[in-house]
Amino acid sequence: MIHIIPKPTDTPTDNSTGMVQEELRRRGVPFVNLDLAAVDPFDLPVFGETIWACGIKQDGVQFELLKALELENHVINSPEAIAICASKVTTTAKILQSGAPSPATCFTNSKAKVQKFVDAHGGKAVYKPVYGFDGNGIYLFHSADEIKEEPPYYVQEYVKNDRDYRIFVIDYEAVGAIKRESPHLTHNIHQGGCGQAVEIPKDMAEAAEGAARAVGIDYCGVDLLPLEDGGYTVLEVNGTPNWHCMTAPIPKLLADYLIRQDKEGRK
The missing domain is CATH 3.30.1490 (Dna Ligase; domain 1)
Incomplete structure (x- = not known):
């Protein structure tokens, strides 16, 4: 069975966890919610299961509890990948080590x-x-x-720009993208940026997929800046991404991935 750790920042109007849960219900796939805060790392409540951590609080306690769960379960995304994405230093080091483009x-x-x-x-x-x-x-x-x-x-x-792109990557495949624009330095939706779904050209997909492989993550949101002479550079990789403004069926694709991973883990 799939065990789900809901994203703590979910709201009734922006419920990432609930969107994927609805897709699982539609397929008749059983799942249960797992209260990460209630987990005893020395007496784990779950063994041999697939655990989807839609999001965790950015504190050492929840991260350690997730690492403990991984000792006996398949956790998506892995605690290591989440930790890498949480640190801009480690993310950049991984990206540069892999040969993917990133600003100096x-x-x-x-x-x-x-x-x-x-x-x-x-x-x-x-x-x-x-x-x-x-x-x-x-x-x-x-x-x-x-x-x-x-x-x-x-x-x-500083990379001159008037926009950036958020690419959603699942299993190292770019499946959705938005262009984010604002009059500010950052174009993040939470900073007032305006998002619009866009097609994913080959060079954009390659940059995003390369960043995901560098981090070694099941699914993520990769932020890219376009370069004046063509191509893209990687800003960061988000290990617990939302999919604001994307028209791609991200909840369906995530549900498909969780089901597939759960079945493979039981072979």
């Missing part, structure tokens, strides 16, 4: 090194929280003295 990046405790990076990249760069989400805390700066946050500092070269 600096990670350091030193503002002097940050300034050297800024000077080497046109006199401006983008500051991002290492563990940020929903586009929060991201801003353009020209001098390291403008950074008021405590170290360490994660900064990237």
Whole structure:
């Protein structure tokens, strides 16, 4: 049976978990919800099952509980993949190691090194929280003295753009995409960006699928920026993505994937 850990940020009007559950019900596939907060890591309630973690709270307790469940179960997405995606540093390192495109990046405790990076990249760069989400805390700066946050500092070269793309990838296949536009530096829907479903050209699919493989994740949302000379560069990989504005049948495709993984795990 499929056990589901609901996304804690679900709302009645934006219920990622519920959309997939409805698809499972439509197929007559049994499932139960699993309260992650109630799990005793030393006396696991589930063994040999498929567990879908639609989302977890960003704290060490829930992450450790998910890791404990993985000892005896198949967890989608894996705790390791979720942890990689939660850290911009690790995600970028994985992407670059795989040879996938990503903006030049600096990670350091030193503002002097940050300034050297800024000077080497046109006199401006983008500051991002290492563990940020929903586009929060991201801003353009020209001098390291403008950074008021405590170290360490994660900064990237500024890539000129007026839009970005969120690509939904399942089992290393790009299955849906939206273009996000806003007058701001970040185009995230949570920051007021406007999303519109788009087709997925080959180079976009290759960039997104390559990023998913680099992270080693069952499904994800890959954020891409278009480059002025063609192609795309990878900004980040989201391990618990929503699918705002996508016309692709993501809940159906996710339900299909969970059913397939559950059956394969029982062979």
